[in-house]
């Protein structure tokens with residue numbers, strides 16, 4: 143088991159944003175988390191990467207407790223996060239955005255004496271190729287399409303070689319073709335990393351869901367099951383998908 147979560151809870155101003163009894167992820171598993179707005183999905187990822195401090199619970203990653211550790215330490219332990227909003231540096235090229243990420247991850251001290259070698263250059267080029275940006279390394283990140291910016295963000299996470307990747311709504315705002323390519327990318331990534339994806343687009347969820355889909359509602363675990371089990375579950379339909387929606391998708 144790579145990630146083991148028990149009784150994790152946090153409240154904001156008296157409102158329970160998350161109250162998760164149990165959640166586990168295996169090595170090289172791709173897990174999708176779905177649920178209505180305000181269900182606590184992003185809060186869960188915020189806790190896993192150390193951005194938000196919970197009120198209580200247990201989270202072990204690779205056998206080590208992560209609660210109470212700083213974001214930097216958690217990143218070093220192997221949890222990488224891609225946020226929903228692209229935050230690449232628009233005035234730097236794709237290559238330099240990726241290089242910067244490698245330098246930052248190596249730590250400030252090493253960064254000061256950092257010299258780019260062929261190994262790093264090759265790695266950046268191969269990751270760029272993997273995310274479909276191989277031919278755009280010299281482009282300014284600000285000139286990329288929305289979808290390409292998201293891929294650059296994913297590339298930045300891949301460069302840190304995390305054991306677990308947390309990816310928040312990767313397909314939001316993407317064209318159908320970009321969404322499909324993103325699904326293929328995430329599926330490939332899950333051969334070498336564990337991946338948790340938050341997603342609303344059920345077509346996309348269907349494409350990427352491998353084993354389990356987790357449904358959160360009002361901060362709590364409503365159910366876990368295969369894509370079909372989740373899509374046909376009365377409680378999920380009532381609290382999230384809606385009857386009209388599921389009828390359309392079938």
Ligand SMILES: Nc1ncnc2c1ncn2[C@@H]1O[C@H](COP(=O)(O)OP(=O)(O)OP(=O)(O)O)[C@@H](O)[C@H]1O
Pocket residue numbers: 154155157158159177178179180181182183184185186
């Ligand atoms: N930093 C914060 N301060 C106060 N309330 C917060 C904070 N972060 C989240 N919340 C509240 O916690 C609850 C869960 O929010 P969260 O963003 O985790 O839900 P979500 O499932 O990711 O929703 P969405 O699909 O809209 O992104 C919401 O009621 C939200 O308003």
